Amino acid sequence: MSRKIVSTFINRNPRNLELLRLQRKPSGYDFERNREVRNYIYKAVFRTTKNHSEGRIVHYESGTILTASTKEKQINDQLVSATDANAAINVARVLADRCLKSGIHECLAGTYKNDPNKNHLTDLFFEALGQSGIKLQEPPMIPQSFLNDPQFVSDPFLVRHTREDKVDELMIELEKNKKLF
Template identity: 45%
Template sequence: AWPLAGMASKSFRFAASFVNRNPRNADLMGVTRKPEGWQLEKKNHLKKCIYRVELVQGKSQQMGRIVHYQDGVVLEASTTETPIAAQLYSRVDTSAALNIGRVLAQRCLQSGIFFATPSVSDEERKNSDHLAAFFTALEEGGLRLSEPESIKQGISTDARSTWRPFEVKHTREDKLDELPGHY
């Protein structure tokens, strides 16, 4: 018993402009803590980011997706989606990767995601036409392929944290130079 089931035959009008009241506003402002502690791992930049964008290629399809470091896949666009596949000559060529990038960039901006880290290196992007077209379309669509620096949490930025100096309790060995007769 869906509330809109009886209204399926009526045409709906959608708003021309959409204002997103982004629940991930802390990510955009740079106050979200990024995952840390991956300095010794290979490709550690992929583990230290909030959003990661990747292109997954298969034999008969391509899929672009945005992965959040805690929540997993947040957005995706694929050549298996009927509206996208209907507009493509082939689901696996370079133009398909380009169009997946365009659609994913539009979906990111509509959902309030304005930046993401690429999952491949610059060298891999240069060597692959599919990856180059995909990431070029993302950039041209308005998605920034680098993340802003996050604000480090500390005494000056967190009102709830308090700083108490560590009280040093000296032992006799520490105080030997202060005893009379010792130089």
């Protein structure tokens, strides 16, 4: 009995490297103001407009993957108002259910410290998303080394920043001081 060995392997699960924590997520640029905005694989985003509330899960390459909104008739029929705190909590619960059914258990909260669009509804949305079973932080990535990549032959290069590299930070501080006067 002879066995045939496959010479090529086709990965039918595109999320395989994400789930194994081997895929590199984009890290942004070192000296950007909002570096954490681009440092995610999945990100949860909440937006309210004048008439509706919407929650989305965004993938860093593919864009929007899942949505839940009060524009959907099934959700809107159960709510008194489409823009209040109850709407934000229920949109989060529906989005969390859809995430868990599609296999997304961790995502990053899509707001940062000084976000002008952040309000109490956003806080309620992320709190309800966390209570529904979604972890609001991504697991750490496994660093690439010769242990998990046999073709990796060099040690990682340590970046030591110089005085010239910190010019952007100095310029930002100067701009802030000008606004004070």
